[in-house]
Amino acid sequence: MKISKLLSSLVSIALFVSIAGCQNVDEKTAQADFDAFMEQEFIDTVESDYLTYKTLIDDPEQYDINVEEIEVNLGERLDPENYEDLMSESNESYEEFKSFDYDSLSEEQKDVYDAYAYMMRIDEALCDKKFWYYTPYFESMSGLHYQLPTLFADWQVDNEQEVQEMILLVEDVLDYVNGAIEYTKKQEEMGLLMIDIDEVLNYCQNIIDTAQDSAVLSAMKETIQSLGLSNEVDYIAQLEDAFYNSFIPAYENIIAMLNEFSQSAQNNEQGLASFENGKEYFEILIKQNTGLDKDPLEIKEMMEDAYQDHILSLQVYAYSNPDAVNTFIQGTMPETGFNSYEEILEFAKQNLVNDFPEVNDLEYEIKDVNEQIASDTGVAAYFKVPTLDGNEKKQLRVNPKGSDISSIDTYMTVCHEGFPGHMYQYGYMYENVSSNLIKGLAQFNAYTEGYAVYAQYEALDYLTDIDPNLLTLYAENEQASYCAIVAADIGIHYEGYTLEQFTDYMSQSGFALDEDSAKALYAQLQANPAVFEPYYVGNEVIQDLKESAQEKLGEDFTDKGFNQAILECGNMPFEVVQRHVDSYALGNVQA
Template identity: 25%
Template sequence: MKILKFIAYGLLSIIILGGSFAAHEWYAKPFFINNFFNREILKQALKSPEMLSQLHMLENIGIRGHNSKLDDDSIAAGDAMIADLKAAKAVLDDYAVEDLSEAEQLSKAIADYLFASVDDFERYRFHNYPVNQLFGAQNGYPSFMESTHEIKIAEDAENYISRLSAVGKKFDQVLEGLKERENRNILPPRFVVDRVLEEMNNFVGTAPKENILYTNLEKKSAEIEGYDNSQVLSDAEKAIQADVYPAYQKLIDYFTALRDKTTEDDGFWKLPEGEGAYKAALRLFTTTDLTADEIHNIGLSEVARIQAEILAILAGEGYDVSAGFSTAIDEMASKEEFYYPDTDEGREQIIADYQVILNEIDKGLGQAFSLRPDTGVEVKRIPAFKEKTAPGAYYQPPAIDGSRPGQFFANLYDIKATPKYSMRTLAYHEGIPGHHFQVAIAMQLEGMPLFRRFSPFTAYVEGWALYAEQVAWEMGFQKDPFDNIGRLQAELFRAVRLVVDTGIHAKRWTRQEAIDYMIANTGMAESDVVSEIERYIVMPGQATSYKIGMMKILELREKAKTALGDKFNLSDFHDVVLKNGAVPLDILEQLVDEYIQGNQA
C-alpha cells in the first residue's frame, strides 16, 4: 500500500495551488488527461495526512490541520484504495492514444504500467511482513515524528501531541492486518519476531522523558520564539505514558504469543501461493520478465567477473591472492589504516568527510550533467534507536517546497562497516550523482504530471544510483586503487544480491546459507551481511533491482555510443535518462532509441 500511496501523492501542489480542473471533473471523465491524473492523485493524497506532512506544501498557505492526524492503515482503507485504482484504470482506458500528444502518450504508457500491477497487488497484498526489523509502524512512527513532523509554531507542537494520542488507533489497525495474515498462514520468520520484540521492548523500556518522541519535541519547541513549552512537554510525557507505550505493548503481546507459531524457514516459497508472490515481486522490482533462475545465473556470472577485477588490483598492490578472493579481501579489510576510531569523535569525522566528498564531486562534474538539482544534500547519522537493524545507508528526498534538502543517512553502528575505501562509492550512490540527482531532478521537472516525478520504478531508481558509482569512477573521482576496490565491492555486493535473493525465495536457501555465501563472496563486515540478508528476507525481490537496472542503463549507453559514434554526448545521454523521471526499463529503452534516431537524423 505504501508504494501505491507514494505513486499518488506527487500531484498535490499543482492541484491545490493551481486549481487545474473544473469542479464537475471531480466525478466525470476530465477532458484533458493530465487533469485526470491530477484528480486521481488528489483523491488519494487527501487521505494521507502523513504524506501531506512529508510534502510540506499546505503549510505555506496556512493549512496545518492534517499535521494532527495519522494515516488510516486499516484493511478497509486498503480495500478502498484498490477500488479507487480499478475505477481510475477504467477511466484511463477511455483515453484514445491517437488523441494525445507525445508527452501525454508517455504519461499514459507509464500509468498503464503502474495500473497493470494493481492485480498483483490485490492478489498478494497480504504477502508481506508489515512489522519487521527494517520498517513498520513500530519504528516508522517515531522516525516520522522526529524527521517529518515540523515544529515551527505553537500549533505544530499541539498537533504533535494529537499525533501522540492517535497512535493507539493506528497500531490497532496494524494489528488488524497482522491477524489477517496470521489467519492466512502468512507468518514472518522467527528471527523477525525476535528482532521486533527486542526493538519494541527497548523502546518502551525508556523513561518517557528520555524517549525520542519527548526529546525531539523538547528540542524543536524550544526554538519557537517566545513560546513557553512547559505545558506541551507535560502533555507529551502523559501521552507517551498513557497512549504510546500501551499501543506498543499491544504489539509486544501479540508478537510474544505469535513466536511459537513461527519457524526458521525464511523464503517466500514457504507461504501459500508463495511462488506466485515472488514472481510478482520480481516483476515489480525489475520491471522485466526475468525468471528467478535467469536472475540467479546472471548474479553468479557477475560475481565471478567482478571478483577477478578486484583480485587483479590487489595483486598490483602487493597482496598475495593465491589463496583466493575471500582470503585476499579479508587481509585488506583487516588493515587498521582503513578505519576511523570507534568513538563519538570518529563517527562525527565520518559524517564530516562524507560531506566533503559530496561537495567535491558536486563541483567537479563538468560537462557530464546539464540537468542539476535545485536543492543540496546533507549527510546525517541514522538515529541510534534503529541503527542496529537499519541498512548501511539510505536517502530521503528534499521537501518539494525546498524547505528541507535531500538527506543521506549513514549507519555508524559498527565502525568496521565503514572502511574509508568504501565511503566515496556510498556517497556517490546515495547522494551525487546518484539518488539525490535522480530524485531531486525528477521532483523539479516541469511540464509533466507530477505522478511521474515520484514513480517508484526501483530498477530505474536503484539502477541509476549504481550506475552513478561507475560514472564517478570513469570521471576520475576514485583514483586511489583501494577506492576503486570499494567501488567494485559495491557492485559485487549488488551482484551477490541477485544470487542470495533468488536463493532464499526460490531455491530454498536458509538464512545462514545466504549469510555464509555473502560473507565469502563480498568481504563485507558480518554485521552488515546479517542486516542485508535479513532485509532480503522481508523485502523479496527488491534487492535484484539494482544490478538489473544498472546493467540495462550501461547496455543502453553502449547502444547509443555504437549507433552515434562521434555524435554521442554523455551529458545528452544523461538528460534522456533523467528528464522523464523514473520509468520501467522497457520504456527507458524506447526513450533512448528515440534519442538515437533523432541524433542520427
Template identity: 25%
Template structure:
C-alpha cells in the same frame, strides 16, 4: 509569468473541447486529490497532517477497498483518453500512470491481499518503528504553534488503534496459514522491547516537547509536556505491549521456520509477482540467480586484478581481511573523511560538463551525520532538498566507529549518494514543474537505485578508478549488489537457509559477519526488493550500449543521460521504449 500549456488549455471557453493533454492533466489532478485523502502515511512523510480517523483505518479492509475503488476509477477514466492524440511527453506520463494504477489495482485484489495484507509489517522498515520517527521532532512535520502540537498529539493517540489493526491482520494470516518467519518475528519483538525500554520522556514521541517556539508561554509548555507523556504512557506503550505479547505468545509459535517465501502458502507465485513489482520487469528467478552468479565471478576476477596491482601475495580471501584490518585503509579522524569527500566532490564537479547537459539548481551540502544518529546509520546516505531549491540536498557521511569506515569506498559512495547519483536524479525530477507530480516526486526502486549504481560506473570514464584503492572500493560496492541477486533468489527460490546465505556473502566479499547477517535478514523480510539495484543498473548500462552501437559517432553521452533523467523515475520498460525512440530519431 504565463500559466503552463496544460493549465491554459483547461481554461478554454465552454465551446472549445479541451485537448487530450488537458484531459489527461485533469485526470491526474483528480487521482491525486483522492489518493491524498486516502494515504495518511504519505501525508506524514510530506509534512502534512492527515485526518486521524483515516490514520486509524490503516491495516483495514475498509481503507484497502477505498484505495482499490480509486485505482479502478482512474483506470476507467484513462481508458477514455486517446493516447495517440497526446504529446510525446504526455504519452510517457500516460504510460507511467497506467502501469502505476494497474499495479495498485492488482495488489489490492483479494487474492494478493490475502498473501500480503495479513503480514502488515516486519522488522525492516515496519511502521511500529517508523511511526515514532515520523512523529518526532526530527520528522517531516513542523511544530511551529500550539495547534501543531495538539494536532500531532491526536495522531499519536490514533496510533494505538493502528497497532491493534495490525494484530487483527496478523491473526487473519495465522488462520489462513500465511505467516512471517520466526527470524523476522523475533526481530520485531526485540525492536518493541527496545522501544518500550525507554522512559516516556526519552521516547521519540516525546521529543517535540523538548523544544518549543519562543512565543509559547510556559504554562502551555507544561500542559503539553504532561499531555505527551500521558499519551505515551497510557496509549502508545500499552499498544506496543499488546503487540509484543501477541507476537511472542501467539504468533511466534505459528511463524515459519523456513526463511524462503516459497515455503509459505502460494509463496512461489508471490515471489514472481514481487520481483515484477520491485524491478518493473517480468523475470524468472532461476535466470536472475544465474545472472548473479555470473556477475559475482566477473567482479571477483576484477578484484583479483586489483589484488595483484597492489602487490598482495595472498589469495583473494586473505586480501579481504587485509583491506578490512589494515589501518592504512581506514580514517584516523573525522576531519580526514570530511576532507576526503570534499576533494572527491571537487574532482567530480570538474568532470560533470563532459557527461551532463543539465544540472540541478538545488545545491548539495556534504556533512557528517548528527552524533545522535550516526550509530544507527549506513556509511553514507542522501537527504533530498526542497523542490524549489530553498533547502539543499545533503550528502551525509558517517564518522561513528572510524575503524569500521573505509577510505577505499569514498569515491564510489559519493558518486552513488551525491553527484551524479541520487542528488542529480531526484533533484532534476522534482525541479521539473512540467512533469506531473507523480513523475516529480514518486518512482520505483529499480530506476532510483539503478541510476545511483550506474552513476558509480561513471567513475571509470572520469578516471577515478585508475587509483587501485578507489577501484577496489567500487568493486566491493558492486559485489554487494551482485551477491544480492544470488542470495535473494537463493533464499526465496532455491531453498537456501539463513546460515547458508550468510556464509555465501562472507566467502565472496570483505563484509563482516554482522553486516552480512543484517543484509540476509533484510532479504528474508523483503523478498525481491534487493534485486532492484543491480537489475536497474544493468538495464541502464545495456540501453547505453545499445545506443552507442546504433548511433556510432552520433552518440552523445550527455544527451543519453538527459534522456534517462528527463522524465522522472520511469519503470524500466517505459525507459527502454523512450530510449528506443530517441535512438530511432537520432539515426
C-alpha cells in the same frame, strides 16, 4: 476535364486540412484531458492521506488541494476487508484512464501513461483476495516498528497548527499499530506468518528500554521549542502524554505479540515459496521492485550473468595489477582524505558538472541524526525528500558518530544519498519533469535506488589521487557480491532454497560463509523478500543501458548525454527509461 480535376484536388486538399485541423484539436483536447486526469489523481491521493500531504506539499492552494478533506492520522487502518471498496474506487479511475488514446498523447504523456499503467497492474495484482494476508508489516529491515521512530524524529513543524497535528499523529500510533498487530495475528492463524521474531523483538525492546530518555521524544520537543510559542509548555505536556500513552504502549503490544509468537506460532522460516500462493506473490514483488516486466527466474539469470561479468573484470584487473590485489585482499584500502560530510558533498558537487546535466538549484544543508536513532538504525546518512513546492534547501541527514569519514565506504554512501545520487537526482527531476504524479507518487524504487547505486560507482572516478585499478577492484567485487545475493534471494523465495541450499549456492558463487554468517544472511533475506533488488537490479539495468549506448555511439558517446537520457523521464519503469536511452543513441535526445 482539367477544371473538374482541379476542383477535385481542391476539395481533397480542403478535406485533408479539415481533418488534420480536427485531429490537432482533438489531440490538444485529449492531451489537456489527460493532464487534468493525472493531476486529479495526484490531488485525490494527497487528500486521502495526511502523511503524503505533509511530505509533498507546502502550499495546498497552489494545487487546489482541499485541506478540509484531509484527516490527520497515520493512514488507512490495516483491514483487508476494506480492500474491495478501495479497489472499486481504484478500478473506476483505471477504467477512465484506459479510455485515453495513447497515440494522441505527447511523448512525455506517454511516459506518464506507461508508468501509471505499470503501477495499476501491480496494485490490481496485489489486491487479489488470495494475497490479502501476504503483506508483512514487521519486516526486520523496513517494517512499521522501524519506520515510526525515524518518521517522528524527522518531523518538522512551522506553526502552532502543525504542532497540534503532530500530537494527533502520536496519539494515533497505538490504534494504527494495533491494526497491524491484529492483521499479523490473522496471518499467523492462516499459516502465512513470516517474521524474524528475534530481530524485531530486539529493536522494539530497545525503544522501551530508552523510553525515559527517548531520542524520538527529544527531537519532537526540540521542533516545538524552535517556534517559541507562548504555550510551549502545554504542548510539550500534551506531546509527552501522547508519547507515553500511545507510542510506547504500541511497542509494548508489538513485544507482547512477538513473545506470544515465539511460544507457539506457525512461523515460516524459509521463503515465500513455502506458501500456497507464495511464488505467484513473489512474481508480483519482483515486477514491483525491479521496474521490469520479467519473471523471477529471468531476473535471476540476468543477475548471474552480471555476476560472471564482474568476476571476469576482477580476474582481468587482478592479473594485470597484482599490487592493487594485495592491497585489496589485505583490507588496507587507502583513505579519501576528507574530514567532513560537507567536504565530500562539495567535492562531488564540483566534479559532477563534467558528467551530468546542469541543475540550477543544488543548495543543501547537512543535519545530524540523533545519535541514539542513528545507532538504532545503523544508518550513516540519508537524503530527506523535499516537498514539491517548498523553498527549503535539500537536506542530507548524517550520523555524527558514523563510520570513518575518510573511508571509501563513507564516500560511497554520501555520493549515493547526496551528489551525484539522490540529492542531485531529485533536484534534476523537480526542475525538468512536469508531472506531479511522477515526481511525488510514482513507485519505481529500482529506478531511484538503481540510479543512486550507479551514481555512487560513477563518483569513484573523481578520486584521482587513489589508484584507479584499486577502485575498480573495489567496485567490481562489491557489485559481484550483490548480484549473487539478489540471485540467492530469488532462490529462497521462488525456488525454495533451504539454509543448506543457500549456503551451497553462495559457496558455488565464491562466497564461503561460516555457519553464523550464513544463518544471519539467510535470515535477513528470508524476512525481507526482494529488499535488495531495487538497488542492484536497478544498477545492473542502467549499466547495461550504458554499455549498449556506448556500443552504438562509439566515440560519439558522452557520459553527460547518457546521464541526461536516464534522468529526463523521472521516476519510471525501465521500459520508459529504455526509450529515452534509445532516442539518445539515435542522436535525438528528448527535451
